[in-house]
Amino acid sequence: MSGYMESYRGQVLMRECDLLGHMNIQYYGSRISLAMCNMFHIIGMDPDDLKNGKRGLAVVQQDSRYVAELHAGDIIHMESAVVGSSKKTVTVDHRLYNSVDDGLVFASRMTAAYMDLESRKAIPLSDAIRLKLVDLITDGEDVA
Amino acid sequence: MNKLLPLYRGGVEAWECDQMRHMNVQFYMSKGSDAFAHLQNALGLSPSTIRATRKGLRFKTIRTQYKSEVHAGTALYGMGGIREVSGDILTGFIHIFDAIHGRLSAVYEFTADYADYDTDASLPLPGDIRAAAEELTDPHPDVFHPEPFAGTLMPNRPLDHMFESTRGSVDVWECDQFDHIEMRHVVGYFSDAATHIINAVGLTREIIRSRNLGSAALDYYSEFHAPIRKSTAILLKSGLIGAEKKIFRFGHNLINMDTGELAVTTTVIGVYFDMTTRKSVPLPKEFTDYPAEKLLKAQM
Numbered sequence: 008m009s010g011y012m013e014s015y016r017g018q019v020l021m022r023e024c025d026l027l028g029h030m031n032i033q034y035y036g037s038r039i040s041l042a043m044c045n046m047f048h049i050i051g052m053d054p055d056d057l058k059n060g061k062r063g064l065a066v067v068q069q070d071s072r073y074v075a076e077l078h079a080g081d082i083i084h085m086e087s088a089v090v091g092s093s094k095k096t097v098t099v100d101h102r103l104y105n106s107v108d109d110g111l112v113f114a115s116r117m118t119a120a121y122m123d124l125e126s127r128k129a130i131p132l133s134d135a136i137r138l139k140l141v142d143l144i145t146d147g148e149d150v151a
Numbered sequence: 152m153n154k155l156l157p158l159y160r161g162g163v164e165a166w167e168c169d170q171m172r173h174m175n176v177q178f179y180m181s182k183g184s185d186a187f188a189h190l191q192n193a194l195g196l197s198p199s200t201i202r203a204t205r206k207g208l209r210f211k212t213i214r215t216q217y218k219s220e221v222h223a224g225t226a227l228y229g230m231g232g233i234r235e236v237s238g239d240i241l242t243g244f245i246h247i248f249d250a251i252h253g254r255l256s257a258v259y260e261f262t263a264d265y266a267d268y269d270t271d272a273s274l275p276l277p278g279d280i281r282a283a284a285e286e287l288t289d290p291h292p293d294v295f296h297p298e299p300f301a302g303t304l305m306p307n308r309p310l311d312h313m314f315e316s317t318r319g320s321v322d323v324w325e326c327d328q329f330d331h332i333e334m335r336h337v338v339g340y341f342s343d344a345a346t347h348i349i350n351a352v353g354l355t356r357e358i359i360r361s362r363n364l365g366s367a368a369l370d371y372y373s374e375f376h377a378p379i380r381k382s383t384a385i386l387l388k389s390g391l392i393g394a395e396k397k398i399f400r401f402g403h404n405l406i407n408m409d410t411g412e413l414a415v416t417t418t419v420i421g422v423y424f425d426m427t428t429r430k431s432v433p434l435p436k437e438f439t440d441y442p443a444e445k446l447l448k449a450q451m
Binding site for chain 1: 157158159160161162163164182184185188189192197198199201202222223224225226227228229250251323324325326327328333
C-alpha cells in the first residue's frame with residue numbers, strides 16, 4: 008500500500024493471551040508503541056532528539072478496530088503511514104497483519120501532539136519535522 | 152530468491168533498559184525469539200502447523216555477540232537466514248540492527264534441531280522442512296560472520312568453585328504455549344547472576360556506582376542439553392573462569408533441580424566500562440585479585 012511502511016514485526020507470546028484464549032487488547036497497544044519507535048525515526052525524531060530537545064509526540068486521540076483474533080505463537084507485522092498533520096499534531100495509521108497470510112487483524116489511527124516535555128504542553132511542530140511530513144503524508148485508506 | 156529474510160522490527164522500550172542504561176540482554180533474546188518464529192514460518196513451520204503437530208525447531212546452541220549498546224527509544228530491525236543444513240541440524244543466524252545509527256547491535260548464530268515439544272525428543276528433519284531449508288541455504292558471505300568463540304567453552308559437567316547465583320522456579324508467565332521456558336527468561340537468569348558474580352569477587356553495587364562503572368556482556372555461547380518446563384525448580388551456578396586486563400570470563404550451569412540434569416551451559420565474555428564515556432576500562436582489581444585456585448579455567 009503506497010506510503011505505508013513496515014514498522015513492527017514479531018510474534019504473540021503465551022503470556023499475552025487472556026481467558027478468551029487470544030491476545031489481550033493491551034498488547035495491541037504494545038505493538039503500536041514499538042511501531043512508533045520506527046515512525047519517530049521516519050519523521051525525524053530520533054531518541055537523542057527526544058532526550059536533548061525535550062520534545063516528544065503524545066497520543067491525544069485513537070480509533071481502533073479489532074478485525075481478527077491472534078493466538079499464542081502467531082507471527083505478525085505492522086505497517087504504518089503518516090496520513091495527516093496540523094500545526095501541532097501528526098496522524099499515523101497503523102495496520103497489523105498476520106504474517107502467514109497477510110490478513111488484517113487490527114487497524115488503528117492515532118493523532119499525536121508534539122509536546123514540550125518540560126512544560127507538558129503541545130507546541131507547533133518543528134520546521135524539520137514539517138518538511139519531512141511533506142514527503143511522507145499519504146492518503147490513508149479505509150480498511151474492511 | 153532473496154535468502155536474507157526480514158525477521159524482526161520494533162524498538163527498545165524504556166522498561167527494557169537496566170541499571171547500565173542500555174537494553175538488557177534478555178530483551179535482545181526476546182527480539183531474537185520473535186525473529187526465530189518468522190524464520191520457522193519461512194521454512195514451512197507456520198504457527199498453526201506448529202500448534203497442530205506440536206513439533207518445531209528448537210535451539211541446540213546459540214552464540215550471541217553484543218556489538219553495540221542500544222538505548223530507550225531506539226528503532227531496531229532484524230535480518231536472518233540459513234547458513235547450512237547438515238544431517239538433521241540447521242545452522243542459521245539472526246542479526247539485530249540499530250536502525251537509528253545503521254549499525255549491527257547483536258548477532259545470534261545458532262544451531263537447531265526438529266523436536267517434539269511434548270516429549271522433547273529430537274526428530275529427523277521432515278522432508279518438506281529440509282527442502283525449504285536447503286532452498287534457503289546460503290553462506291551469506293556479505294553478512295557479518297563472527298570468528299570462532301575465543302577461549303574454552305564451559306564443559307557439560309559440574310565444576311568446583313561454582314557458587315549459587317540464582318535459585319527459583321519457572322513461572323507460568325515465563326513459558327510458551329508448550330510449557331517450555333522462553334529463551335528470554337533463560338538469558339534473564341544469566342543477567343541476574345552477573346550481580347551475584349560482582350558480589351562473589353568482593354564488590355557491591357555501591358562500590359560499582361561510586362567508581363562510575365558499568366558492565367556489559369560481549370559474547371555468550373550457550374548449549375542446551377535438556378528442557379526446562381513450567382514450574383520446574385531451577386538452580387543457576389556460576390563461576391569466574393578468568394579475568395585479565397579488560398576481559399572477564401565466567402561460566403553458568405543452569406540445573407533442573409527436579410531431574411538433576413544440567414540443562415544449559417553458558418560461557419560469557421564481558422567488560423567493565425565507564426558509565427559516562429561508555430568506553431571499556433581495566434577490570435576492577437577485585438576481579439584480577441580473585442584467587443587463582445578458584446578460577447574455573449584450571450578445570451577446563
